Amino acid sequence: MDVASAKLIGAGLACVALVGAGIGIGNVFSALINSVARNPAAQGQVQPFAFLGFALAEATGLFGLAIAFLILFVF
């Protein structure tokens, strides 16, 4: 297998990390909806944490994407 094909396969495999990102983001917003449904008055306090959690979960998936770009364009 030549390097170019291996790079493409590697980049594709690295994108599997986005599965974790999807599950994580789903978890975060599910917790937000649950907590606001139980206690609507807490929405103002909980929402900043929800956005922070969303950004951090998304970031972990995007680390995988960064590895994919690394494989494609640096090696």
Add this chain to the structure above:
Amino acid sequence: MAIELHPLEQFTIARIVPIHIGGLDLSYTNAALVMTIAVVLVTVLTVVATRSAALVPGRWQSVAEMLYEFVADMVDTNIGHGERRFFPFVFTLFTFILFANLLGMIPYSYTTTSQIIVTFALAAVVFILVTTVGIVRHGFHFLSLFVPHGVPKLLLLLLVPIELLSYLIRPFTLSIRLFANMLAGHTMLAIFAGFAASLGILALFPTAINAMLIALEFLVAVLQAYVFAILTCLYLGEAIQLH
């Protein structure tokens, strides 16, 4: 009609004013131009809008005051009530990243924060600041940050290297989080725009998706600035209070 797709072409750096000093390429690039515009806009907003300093603020003064209060609240909550000295740094960081991200959303403009070196420079400054503040304030006791409280001694052998590693990785995660978000977002926009350009009447669907993605990108632009700033505050608070 085969339209060639080059989604990554939007990130090429173009020299606007070539400057070569002693073998170093210090040209003024399009990335530097966007950074300059961001700084100028923030300065204009905060200085000019608050010049009248009315007790009942007008529109622009309200915007500047809301920005100020938002960051001041973040600093007070996360670093602690007596640590207003870090407010100028966090405010500058937040507004610079916010304006740089938003300027990248203008069509045909350039996204500076999609360059790893720009985000890494910001993250390196934050990391060095946090470590220096921790060491200056606590001295050798700063290392107790890596030894969690109430952990059996045998587990510490495993836990301390993990804590140390996750601390040292912070500048990289901070920078890659912002860089990858901006890169992935704009690449996706370019790819869907490419689809729309190469179809005929069916271009409606990629364009509709692109419109929604642009809305998402605006949210991500603001959110990533907020996340960078609040993580800076959290790291600073952790270094000062050591838990």
